[in-house]
Amino acid sequence: MKNYKEVVGIDVSKKTIDAYCYHGQVHKEFVNDIVGYKSLIKWVFKVCKEATVFYCFENTGYYSLKLALYLSSQNIVYVEESPLKIKRSSGIVKEKTDVLDACLIARYAWLYREELKPSTVKSMSHLELGRLLALRDQIVRNNAGLKGTLKEMKIFLTSPTTDAGCISIKRSIEYLTKQVTCIEKRIKEIMSEETSMQKNYELLTSLKGFGLVIASQLIYHTGNFTRFDNWRAFSSYCGTAPFEHRSGTSIHRRKQCHYLGDRKMKSLLSMASVSAIQHDSELRLYYNKKLAEGKDKMLAVNNVRNKLIARAFAVVKRGTPYVVLQQHAA
Structure with a gap:
């Protein structure tokens, strides 16, 4: 996004959208519907003239989805970003208004423009x-x-x-x-x-502990395994990846999972892990081994969760169902 000369930050609410041009330092409010989107594009073209512009707004579910669908249909470049990322990059903010939020979104998009990538609407x-x-x-x-x-x-x-x-x-x-x-x-x-979706679903359900719900959720959250480069990145997204916490010589804690993560996905993986420990001999041995090493039960369950995530990404990448090796051992 570094070749763009202007960015428009948009604060999306249920009925209205507030747009703010970062360099132009102008603001205007529009209705959150097709008519409002058309007026927004005309206003930006008038204010920014010949400058190349991209748009940035927070992901607010259904409210922002309508805007994303319209911009995508018009082949307009936009970035749909996590509200938490924008909030944490804004520093200490003591006031909250729609205009200020739009300004902060525009500021975020301009400062991080070299790292941002254009968003696309899901099928x-x-x-x-x-x-x-x-x-x-x-x-x-x-x-x-x-x-x-x-x-x-x-x-x-x-x-x-x-x-x-x-x-x-x-x-x-x-x-x-x-x-x-x-x-x-x-x-x-x-x-x-969809052929690719059906194939990945069949591959995932070949794993012990994976049924319709968790397989479908995995396909949805990973964008049919196109959103994340590897299983470790998805583990971090779910909140099951352990991270170090140490500084100097006085602070040195054991690795812990971060509290930020997709709680629904983490909960489903926990239930899948319990089921897999009961029905998968390999994972049961792995779980008991971790307990024998003196690890806490929840830590051992988390190890199994990461094992399942790694297996899910492996079977999809390989394109073949999972095979329990122990049953073929001599």
């Missing part, structure tokens, strides 16, 4: 996969809450089978269960519609 199937996975997770959590409520009600009621409240909750649980089944069916259809 429609990939976007739908993400929406379905998020919806499934929400429904499963709601269903678990209803099951807990039903369990508590049964304890205090003498005839829960005839109670109107229990009957209503049971019907809701049955309905949500059917919705989860429908969502999972659609997820499988999305996988089968």
Whole structure:
């Protein structure tokens, strides 16, 4: 992005977007819809004249997705950045307004322009996969809450089978269960519609502990294994990679995982690790070996998590299903 002469920082909210030209030092507010985006482009062209411009804004989910889709359709270069990165690069900021946020985004994009890379919109199937996975997770959590409520009600009621409240909750649980089944069916259809995605899904499910949900989540978060160069980078993204913490001679702690990371992905990997330890003889031996070395149980589980991530990237890179070596040993 170093060849660009101007950057427009955009603070995206639900109804409006605030744009700020870094060198021009001008600000204007637009509506967060197609009409507003067209007005934004015309305004930037008028203010910046012949200067080459790129746009930068924070990833705010659905609110920023509409803007990204429009800019992509017009072949306009933009960078969609993590809000945390921008916030931590801004220094001490005591005030917060939409105008100031747009200014800070523009400042960040200009200062780090040589390191930034243009963003691209994910395919429609990939976007739908993400929406379905998020919806499934929400429904499963709601269903678990209803099951807990039903369990508590049964304890205090003498005839829960005839109670109107229990009957209503049971019907809701049955309905949500059917919705989860429908969502999972659609997820499988999305996988089968794209050859590379279907192949990677089959490779991932050849691993012990990997089912539909974690395989789909891996494919989504890795951009079908195009977003990360290696498994260590993805481990860092999930928050399972240990990092050193030492300074001079007085501070020397053991390696620890950083608290920043994708908690959902980390939780799924934890459940996959527990399942793999039970059903995979190699990982069970590896886990018991770590315990015998005196390591804490959670640290041993984290080692298994990283093993699973390494295996997932290995089978995809190799293009062949995982084979348990011990069963072929003489």
